[in-house]
Amino acid sequence: MNVVSRIEALDLIERARRVAAIAAAHADDVDVKARFPGEAVEAMKAERLLGIHIPVTFGGEGATTAEIAEVCSILGQACAAAAMIFSMHQIKASSIVSHGAEAPWHQAFMKRIVDEQLLLGSATTEAGIGGNMRNSICAVEVDGDTCRLEKDATVISYGEEADAILVTSRSHAEAPPSDQVMTVFLKGQYTLEKTHDWDTLGMRGTRSDGFLFKAEAPAEQILPKPFAEIAAQSMLANAHILWSAVWYGIAADAVARAQSFVRAAARRTPGVTPPGALHLAEVSGELQLVKSNIVSALEHFEAAQGDEEKLSSMAFAVAINNVKISSSQMILTIINRCMIICGIMGYKNGTPYSLGRHLRDAHSAQLMISNDRILANSSTMLLVQRPDTSLLG
Incomplete structure (x- = not known):
């Protein structure tokens, strides 16, 4: 990354963090009342985040999927609902960017998304x-x-x-x-x-x-390309990666709370290793696996950009399906371990270590496009597709 793009990426992260601070302040109220996180979405609009994926040609920032995933992760650590809304919006935007850029109406619509910060x-x-x-x-x-x-x-x-x-x-x-x-x-x-x-x-x-x-x-x-192409070449990959980034954010915040709990216990008993310390080390490794899974998928997706044959291939579909399956399953294990570390303070609402909202939000992951449905699709493809066993992709 050159100096200019690095500065732009840092600016994007700072904007995301400002939105996350607002989202976090209202996250529990949003959850309890099952209400739309209006404060967080208004902050996204104020920070001009809803148009970041739109190409510069149409007034946007041309943000990459990796940059958008980072924003999803930052928001996921604050309020999962706000983060999921942001990710869903960007998934829809990716369909227009990838498959509507040659159509005059959709070109004008992309400009409107940026100018008016439209929510899709x-x-x-x-x-x-x-x-x-x-x-x-x-x-x-x-x-x-x-x-x-x-x-x-x-x-x-x-x-x-x-x-x-x-x-x-x-x-x-x-x-x-x-x-x-x-x-x-x-x-x-x-x-x-x-x-x-x-x-x-x-x-x-x-x-x-x-x-x-x-x-x-x-x-x-009507988008000019068949939905089969839209789904295979942009929508599913963006969905599985950006959703996984949201889930990673939820799990990362759970681990941070567990770490704070263990540190507080260590301060109370100097020289004695707290009971949760070993569990914390274990869960840290599991969180790293989720991160590595997402980073690998981002690299895979980036390498396939512009190659419609590769994006539509069975091998690519299986690999992206695996990202969603593994991320959605592992975050539940991570948050459960964090709950064990924090004990009753994690189980109770209203403590600095509360994890009930995290755990409930994380249970949606296996249902957003059912894992069973995805596994059935992958199993069919694997009957004719050899698995990729190379470490170099």
Whole structure:
């Protein structure tokens, strides 16, 4: 990294830390009330973070996936819900950046994201197919220059708070379920009729209620590439990496709290190794494994940029799937160990060592695109794809 880009990266980290401080101050209240983390999102907008992935050509900062992942991690250490909202927004932005940059409407929309700090939501799940985002029941209707869509979405990420929602559907009424497109609908172009309330164990602040979604907009807002390409070449890799960065942030904060607990115990009994010290050393190694997993994925993704064949390959899909599986499973082990280290002070709410929110938020990780569904997809690919056994990638 040259001097200029290094300075820019440091500036991005400082901006993220200022947002994280605000997010942390409201995290418990957001969790208890299951409310949208409005203070944190307003801080993201004030720090101009929502447009960082947009290319410089369209007014953004051209931030890399690695830089965005670092922001996700910083926010994840403060408020998991705010961090997940930020990551979901950037995943949607990546679809437009990667697959809409040649289309005039989407070029103008990218400029609007930067100028107006628009928050992008997601509607990829649907009643009747659950979380299988690679199939749709609903179909977009194109009538001349206009498109219309009605979708029974069981979950729309922070749907009522989003400024625009990216929605998947079949490409037309006669298309098979896997022949999908993604369309950008702006607030004012759609209505939301709530069908499910977001009252969950964790990630309560994401406010991902279910809605009957009805929209009408210019047909040029349909992304020009099939959703199969969007998912394979940008969306899934960004999702698995950025989600993992959020989860790493949650686990990192849990380890930091456990470390503080052990240090406090050591100060009370000088010369005596606290009981939790050995567990702390063990959990530190596990956290490092999660970090290494994410860093490796970032390097793998960066090396594949611009190579559509590599991005769409089975080998790449299996590798990226493995990142999500391993990260989502290991953070639960880490936070559980931290709970054991902190004991009752970690189990109780309202202490400096409280870990209940961390643990509940972390349980969502294995459900965001079900690990069983991902493993089933990987197992099918591994029947024909040789595993990569090289240490050099």
